[in-house]
Amino acid sequence: MAGQMKLLLGASVLILATVPCWSAPTVAGTTNLVAAENGGRIAKFSSQAVDENGQPLAVWSVTNLIDGKYVVGSHTPADSYGWRSRGVPAADRPEWIIFELPETRLISRVVVDPTTDDPEFLGRWAKSIRVSVSTEGVDGPYKTVGSYLVVRRGIKQSFDFTPVEARWVKLDITENWGSDFAVELGEFEVYEAIVGDDMLDQLIQRLSTLLDELKRYRDAERYQQHQASIEAVTSRPEPPAEEAPAAQQ
Numbered sequence: 001m002a003g004q005m006k007l008l009l010g011a012s013v014l015i016l017a018t019v020p021c022w023s024a025p026t027v028a029g030t031t032n033l034v035a036a037e038n039g040g041r042i043a044k045f046s047s048q049a050v051d052e053n054g055q056p057l058a059v060w061s062v063t064n065l066i067d068g069k070y071v072v073g074s075h076t077p078a079d080s081y082g083w084r085s086r087g088v089p090a091a092d093r094p095e096w097i098i099f100e101l102p103e104t105r106l107i108s109r110v111v112v113d114p115t116t117d118d119p120e121f122l123g124r125w126a127k128s129i130r131v132s133v134s135t136e137g138v139d140g141p142y143k144t145v146g147s148y149l150v151v152r153r154g155i156k157q158s159f160d161f162t163p164v165e166a167r168w169v170k171l172d173i174t175e176n177w178g179s180d181f182a183v184e185l186g187e188f189e190v191y192e193a194i195v196g197d198d199m200l201d202q203l204i205q206r207l208s209t210l211l212d213e214l215k216r217y218r219d220a221e222r223y224q225q226h227q228a229s230i231e232a233v234t235s236r237p238e239p240p241a242e243e244a245p246a247a248q249q
């Protein structure tokens with residue numbers, strides 16, 4: 001763990017050191033542009049889970065992706081388990097969601113939280129994703145900005161790319177972690193690229209992003225340690241019968 005932390009800090013110093021070299025310097029802002037509370041909305045999507053009568057299941061609704069509610073450790077918001085598809089995604093048949101920003105903005109980062117109410121071992125969480133953008137219309141044309149692997153851990157994961165203008169952001173999910181039932185995702189966030197010449201402002205932005213990353217890292221480590229201690233306790237073997245209190249009375 002100490003080694004990983006050192007690596008993370010080393011990388012951070014490197015990031016800070018490279019700031020003055022950028023020809024058109026930008027940093028990711030701190031406002032999630034697709035959050036419902038910031039005016040973001042879901043324009044279209046491939047599917048969402050339904051009940052036996054074909055009615056959408058609110059707890060697995062696609063709108064849960066931008067509701068600002070997260071599954072953290074053993075805590076699940078009562079009305080928001082994440083989003084669950086109806087089908088299983090594949091490279092030639094992805095599950096997808098189109099997010100609409102209130103207006104066209106220059107963006108450079110998406111953040112994915114794969115965590116849902118279902119445990120990761122069911123293999124339903126999103127694994128392979130592709131992000132593309134359009135400024136022309138909800139139906140495109142779309143320009144791909146990147147394809148990414150979402151690791152199988154219940155933590156927020158950031159993906160940065162060269163700043164690009166976007167009004168609609170399309171998320172294609174081409175693979176889950178092995179389930180033949182559905183694909184799931186907890187939350188999806190989009191961040192603006194802030195262009196500026198003020199080095200101090202940029203440094204502050206960069207450091208604040210870095211602090212967020214470190215906090216997420218620390219929380220994830222604590223969560224893992226907590227889980228490990230729970231597993232250690234629950235997997236403790238039963239004491240032999242002769243040592244049981246009942247046998248001593």
Ligand SMILES: [Ca+2]
Pocket residue numbers: 064065066067068069070080082186187
């Ligand atoms: Ca959510």
